[in-house]
Amino acid sequence: xxxxxxxxxxxxxxxxxxxxxxxxxxxxxxxxxxxxxxxxxxxxxxxxxxxxxxxxxxxxxxxxxxxxxxxxxxxxxxxxxxxxxxxxxxxxxxxxxxxxxxxxxxxxxxxxxxxxxxxxxxxxxxxxxxxxxxxxxxxxxxxxxxxxxxxxxxxxxxxxxxxxxxxxxxxxxxxxxxxxxxxxxxxxxxxxxxxxxxxxxxxxxxxxxxxxxxxxxxxxxxxxxxxxxxxxxxxxxxxxxxxxxxxxxxxxxxxxxxxxxxxxxxxxxxxxxxxxxxxxxxxxxxxxxxxxxxxxxxxxxxxxxxxxxxxxxxxxxxxxxxxxxxxxxxxxxxxxxxxxxxxxxxxxxxxxxxxxxxxxxxxxxxxxxxxxxxxxxxxxxxxxxxxxxxxxxxxxxxxxxxxxxxxxxxxxxxxxxxxxxxxxxxxxxxxxxxxxxxxxxxxxxxxxxxxxx
Ligand code: HEC
Ligand code: HEC
Ligand code: HEC
Ligand code: HEC
Ligand code: HEC
Ligand code: HEC
Numbered sequence: 001x002x003x004x005x006x007x008x009x010x011x012x013x014x015x016x017x018x019x020x021x022x023x024x025x026x027x028x029x030x031x032x033x034x035x036x037x038x039x040x041x042x043x044x045x046x047x048x049x050x051x052x053x054x055x056x057x058x059x060x061x062x063x064x065x066x067x068x069x070x071x072x073x074x075x076x077x078x079x080x081x082x083x084x085x086x087x088x089x090x091x092x093x094x095x096x097x098x099x100x101x102x103x104x105x106x107x108x109x110x111x112x113x114x115x116x117x118x119x120x121x122x123x124x125x126x127x128x129x130x131x132x133x134x135x136x137x138x139x140x141x142x143x144x145x146x147x148x149x150x151x152x153x154x155x156x157x158x159x160x161x162x163x164x165x166x167x168x169x170x171x172x173x174x175x176x177x178x179x180x181x182x183x184x185x186x187x188x189x190x191x192x193x194x195x196x197x198x199x200x201x202x203x204x205x206x207x208x209x210x211x212x213x214x215x216x217x218x219x220x221x222x223x224x225x226x227x228x229x230x231x232x233x234x235x236x237x238x239x240x241x242x243x244x245x246x247x248x249x250x251x252x253x254x255x256x257x258x259x260x261x262x263x264x265x266x267x268x269x270x271x272x273x274x275x276x277x278x279x280x281x282x283x284x285x286x287x288x289x290x291x292x293x294x295x296x297x298x299x300x301x302x303x304x305x306x307x308x309x310x311x312x313x314x315x316x317x318x319x320x321x322x323x324x325x326x327x328x329x330x331x332x333x334x335x336x337x338x339x340x341x342x343x344x345x346x347x348x349x350x351x352x353x354x355x356x357x358x359x360x361x362x363x364x365x366x367x368x369x370x371x372x373x374x375x376x377x378x379x380x381x382x383x384x385x386x387x388x389x390x391x392x393x394x395x396x397x398x399x400x401x402x403x404x405x406x407x408x409x410x411x412x413x414x415x416x417x418x419x420x421x422x423x424x425x426x427x428x429x430x431x432x433x434x435x436x437x438x439x440x441x442x443x444x445x446x447x448x449x450x451x452x453x
Contacts, residue, residue, distance in 0.1 A: 029114070034122030037115055041108060044260040048126060051288050052259070053103060055096070057123045068092050076116050081107045103284060163222060170215055177208075241391035242336040246316075247309045249298070254385035256296050261377050261384070268349040268377075276335050279317045286313050290321060298388050338390055344452055347401075352376070356440075359411040360404075367407075379404075398451075405445035409437045 038046075048058035064070040070092060077085050078093060082105050086093045097104075111119075181204075253259045261268075264281055268274035292306030314321055318329040341347055352360060357376045364379040365372045373379060382393025394400055428438060444450055 029117035029119075029121030031118070031122045031125050031127050033115075034118035034120070035127065037111070037119050038122050039258070041106075041111075042119070043258040044263050045105065047257065048123060050293075051285075052257070053263075053284050054100060054105060058126070060123050061120050062124070064092075072117070072120060075120060076113060079116050079119070080109055080111060083107060167215075167218070167222075170211070174211075177204075238392050238395050240338060241389055242338060244335055244389070245333050246312045247305075247389075249388045250384045250390060251298075251386055251388045252294060252296060256294055261375060262353075265377075268353045271350050272346075272348045274349045274353075279313060279330075279333060282313050283317055283319065286310060287319070290314075338392060339396065341396070346451055346453055352380070356408075356410070359408055359440075362411075363404075363408040401451065402446060405440035408440050410440055410443060412438060 042057070045053035046055070046057045048056060050056050061072060061075065064075065074085075074090075074092075082093060082097075086097055253264075254261060264277040265274045266277075290307075290310060292303055292310065294306075297303075312333075313319070316331055316333045318327040318331075319325075320327050353376055360376050360379045361373060371383075375385075378384065380394060382391075384390060384393075428442070439445070
């Protein structure tokens with residue numbers, strides 16, 4: 001009886017403790033929500049465990065408390081509007097800004113106090129990472145898609161291989177037959193029966209002529225197939241995957257470290273071309289990331305290899321890692337261009353990345369419910385964040401552009417289109433009813449002049 005009571009008491013105490021701790025967690029903030037907000041707003045420049053563009057943020061609350069005697073009030077101000085805080089003359093705000101070479105952090109005036117509390121809770125107590133099994137299956141579906149694509153490619157080459165083997169076999173057979181004949185002709189003992197052999201040669205031809213004729217027909221078909229194939233694929237480089245002067249892995253940068261595409265390809269939203277970042281952009285991070293310490297290793301590569309590749313950035317920018325300064329001796333890095341439309345084609349990134357963003361993402365996700373995308377770039381460039389070496393993920397032919405323009409409903413609610421196409425939309429609605437779908441084709445996306453100079 002007594003021991004039961006003891007347990008009962010202990011139980012009560014345990015429950016009480018549990019309640020108080022969970023209550024205090026609740027008061028501190030919701031790490032799950034914080035994680036979401038952090039991933040959406042901060043991962044372009046911050047990670048928990050290492051410095052990216054900005055400092056590592058794991059345990060930042062405690063760090064600033066002990067090192068600078070700053071509280072969450074300060075952090076709240078900094079995160080919402082670091083510029084005003086700096087301009088107000090705050091000592092540490094200016095110090096850290098100087099320390100990071102005056103790289104300006106984005107202001108987040110639209111985050112609420114609760115949001116900031118949640119984010120800080122996440123940086124203090126990040127939830128345990130998802131079980132490894134989930135990660136593995138996520139990777140598997142990606143590689144399954146890739147596998148399927150490569151299977152399709154390899155089944156094509158299988159057909160060609162089998163055909164070639166068949167032809168080779170036939171030729172070998174003919175060769176053996178001919179050798180037999182020649183041998184017969186040459187052999188002295190058989191001179192006597194030459195006459196009868198001539199007859200047997202004619203017999204032989206009678207017997208086997210269809211093989212030769214069949215062969216001619218077969219070769220004809222094969223040549224036609226080859227010609228058709230090469231004509232169909234002129235200017236198509238899907239799968240083109242050149243070697244680059246620095247082994248820059250998108251999987252490591254955008255996949256493992258979640259760096260936003262537009263941090264590097266920042267011109268995509270402003271205009272026609274989405275530029276390859278200059279070496280200065282690399283140095284924003286690699287001034288401090290001189291070694292590779294990531295968990296992920298591509299099979300066949302090791303830390304020494306990655307470290308060597310990072311050294312190439314220093315060679316190119318003339319950065320002296322000992323003295324931590326630039327020597328002034330630079331050498332340009334010559335990236336091989338992968339995507340390249342002919343000069344008579346007009347393609348504009350901003351039109352697709354900004355105006356068309358929502359339309360393209362939602363239409364893509366409707367068509368590919370099993371492989372949804374979150375970043376507009378992937379609709380055209382594929383799962384770049386899983387590629388160690390970039391390869392062309394689509395045909396990039398005229399048919400490919402047109403196909404998407406025919407099937408993508410534009411977003412009538414974005415600011416630009418709402419203004420621009422209001423009349424058109426109203427007219428179409430009157431004509432065909434309110435459920436009318438307006439595709440890119442409907443706004444002129446199939447007109448030759450839109451894509452050709
Ligand atoms: C565009 C890049 C960028 C984004 C996005 C960004 N930051 Fe920063 N952050 C920086 C830089 C750079 C610094 C270093 C100070 C400076 O240069 O202004 C910094 C500094 C900080 C600091 C001070 C840390 C310290 O050790 O002193 C905190 C806290 C912080 N950021 C939080 C956040 C949070 C939270 C978010 C997301 C809501 C965020 N940042 C988004 C670039 C960014
Ligand atoms: C840290 C910088 C960085 C980030 C982040 C980044 N890229 Fe890149 N990207 C590069 C560099 C450098 C190259 C040139 C070398 C190469 O082809 O790998 C490149 C090349 C490319 C190319 C091929 C360009 C050509 O020559 O035609 C495409 C397409 C591309 N990136 C898309 C993306 C997408 C989509 C994302 C986001 C998922 C992304 N990039 C994120 C730096 C970056
Ligand atoms: C926003 C920060 C950031 C920028 C910008 C950046 N990197 Fe990195 N880079 C990283 C991180 C993080 C790692 C992985 C380090 C680790 O896990 O230890 C990395 C690793 C690497 C590696 C080794 C792994 C690999 O990809 O082969 C190379 C090489 C590299 N970067 C080259 C570049 C080049 C070239 C540029 C400019 C075009 C660039 N980086 C721009 C953050 C950045
Ligand atoms: C609607 C399809 C589409 C979308 C969406 C798209 N691209 Fe492209 N991208 C292209 C085409 C087409 C080219 C070839 C352009 C050329 O050669 O003129 C290209 C070329 C590039 C290049 C090589 C440099 C250049 O501009 O020629 C990079 C880098 C690139 N894209 C990155 C991105 C990034 C990053 C995003 C997302 C922010 C993105 N792209 C979104 C179709 C797209
Ligand atoms: C993944 C789908 C997709 C692909 C692929 C695509 N586009 Fe588009 N394109 C769009 C969308 C969506 C818009 C409409 C954007 C808007 O809302 O204004 C658009 C608009 C345009 C426009 C403006 C049309 C107009 O009437 O204002 C041009 C020009 C254009 N695209 C050229 C191209 C070219 C060239 C290619 C191929 C190299 C291409 N696009 C590939 C989705 C795509
Ligand atoms: C949505 C954009 C788009 C529209 C609209 C468009 N084209 Fe094209 N066109 C392209 C692209 C992209 C290429 C380059 C394809 C390549 O390099 O494989 C191309 C190539 C061509 C070529 C070169 C032959 C070839 O296949 O490479 C001709 C000719 C052509 N277009 C004619 C036209 C005509 C005529 C129209 C109007 C009926 C038209 N195009 C409308 C995007 C477009």
